[in-house]
Amino acid sequence: MTHPTPFPDLNDVLAQFTAGLVRLLGPELLALYLQGSFALGDADEGSDVDFLAVVRFPLTSAQAETVQAMHRTIFDLPSPWAQHLEGSYFPAELLRRPDPASTPIPYLDNGSRTLEDSDHDNSLVVRWVTREHGISMYGPPALELIEVVTPEALRAEILNTLHRWGAALLTDPDELNNGWRQPHVVMSIARMLHSLNTGAIHSKLAGTEWASRNLDFRWTPLLKRAWNGHSRQFLRYYEPADPVDLHLTQQFIRSALDGAPLKSAD
Structure with missing residues (x-):
């Protein structure tokens, strides 16, 4: 796909990335997809480019x-x-179906130059998003390479992640005191509850909108502030969180x- 995103500058970067992988890996490269925010449809200038x-x-x-x-x-x-x-x-064989062992694989973090072994993307969530909404930049549609992820399995993984991550954040309050992380946590938990x-x-925008409609109304201003600052989120990475929003x-x-x-379901 020559125009996988609405941003021409990004499309140029992705074209060079795709061409580089094809040149280096040849037939060993089976496919390359955009997933995450760009696949789900709410990407803006503050989005990671998840591949x-x-x-x-x-x-x-x-x-x-x-x-x-x-x-x-x-x-x-x-x-x-x-x-x-x-x-x-x-x-390919690791991606095709769930991996209970959470095997680490080569991973590039946002803002990094260096590959590291990580299980960051070895999840049912990433498999579901890629299979159902992934944008193919090279290779066949993702549904040919990834088995169906059932709603029951997806819910089980998300519930486990919510409790594990949420408990860790409450145990270490300093982890939340960051101008990027605090709104990121708000939007991520809204998405988890939506899912x-x-x-x-669903996208971060869909998750925050759903949460504003369906959760207690006292959270609505917090949710709106989190989303309204999303396009500028990387500018706040080295700033402390707003004290009021941190407490909320x-x-x-x-x-x-x-x-x-x-409160209800829609």
């Missing part, structure tokens, strides 16, 4: 080194988008973990 590459077999050390060198070259392109690629390199209600994954976010997490906030 998922499918390779025939796990990358060898030599392949990983050449791919690593390419990512450093991409990172240095004269475009802010080049610093916000984030994604993983999945062996628990529907058995599907802690309450929002506790409410979500208690299962209290749902």
Whole structure:
């Protein structure tokens, strides 16, 4: 796809990224998809550029080194988008079905030049988004490579993530005191609650709008402030969180973990 996003500058970065992988990996590269916000339809200037590459077999050390060198070259392109690629390199058989072992695979974090082994994307959520909404930049439609993820399995994973992540954030209050992370947590938990209600994954915007309609109305201003600042979120990465919103976010997490906030379903 020559125009996978509404942003021409980003499309140029993605074209160079795709061409580089095809050149370096040849037939070992089976597919390359955009997933995350761009696949779900609410991406803006503050979005990560989430990708998922499918390779025939796990990358060898030599392949990983050449791919690593390419990512450093991409990172240095004269475009802010080049610093916000984030994604993983999945062996085809590992991607096809759920992986209870959460096997680490080569992963590029947002803002990083360096591949690391991580299970960050080895989840049912990423498989579902890629299969159902992934934008193919190379290779076949994702439904040919990924088995169906059932709503029951998706809900179980999300519920486990919500309780594990929420408890960790409340245990370490300093983790939330960040101008980027605090609104990110609000939107992420809203999305989780939305997905628990529907058995599907929705965008951050859809999640915050759903939460504003269906959760206790006291959370609505917090949700709106979180989304309204999304396009500028990377500018706040080194700032502390707003003290009022920090306190409200802690309450929002506790409410979500208690299962209290749902009023109705739509």
